[in-house]
Amino acid sequence: MAQINVDVNGRPYAVGCEDGQEPHLVELARIFDQQVRQISQDMGQLGDTRLFLMGALLLADELYDARNRLEGLQAEVTRLENERSRIEGRAVSALEAAATRIERLGAADAV
Template sequence: MAEVDFTIGHKDYTVACQEGEERLLKRAAGMLDAEAQQILGQAGRMPEPRLLLLAGLMLADRTSALEDRAVAAERELARLKANPARVEVPVVPQGVADALADLAARAEALAQKAEDSLKQG
């Protein structure tokens, strides 16, 4: 069994965990310590049980808000999948496409004439 050392607030801890879970435990402890540091920065030193309780409650509040956002995003995704927005692509009538191609050819021919006359002049 592995052991992980970390600090939360103003106290050092060592906790045993399964092999391979060290990174997750350190990350969780880091999150709890960040909350504890905010509390200590605002309220100063306080008893360890109260500090851990307040830090845990702050994390639980943040987690609850994230869960609410995830549920709302999942609902929106389900709604979009059920009723996908229709995208209509306009179709250019063949006569208009032919006329535009003719105009483009004429413009290219005029440009070529202008270029040729500049080269000669």
């Protein structure tokens, strides 16, 4: 298990993670740090616990919104896939009907 130091609101924190996940964890800490610093600017200096709670709640709100958007997009993809299948079915039927008509025309000309 790897251990790295990340800075949040100007303070270092030692954090453990799986080997190879260090860059990902650094990026997550950077995002969290941005949230905490923004809250600190907007609301003034609060205790770390309150800053971290507010930062976590804002990130949870963003995650909630992103999940809702994802669900909507997944529903739209499903709807479009169903529509595509329906259109493909109609196209196949139209081609089969055209092929049948062509065969009949060819048979009529052969007579």
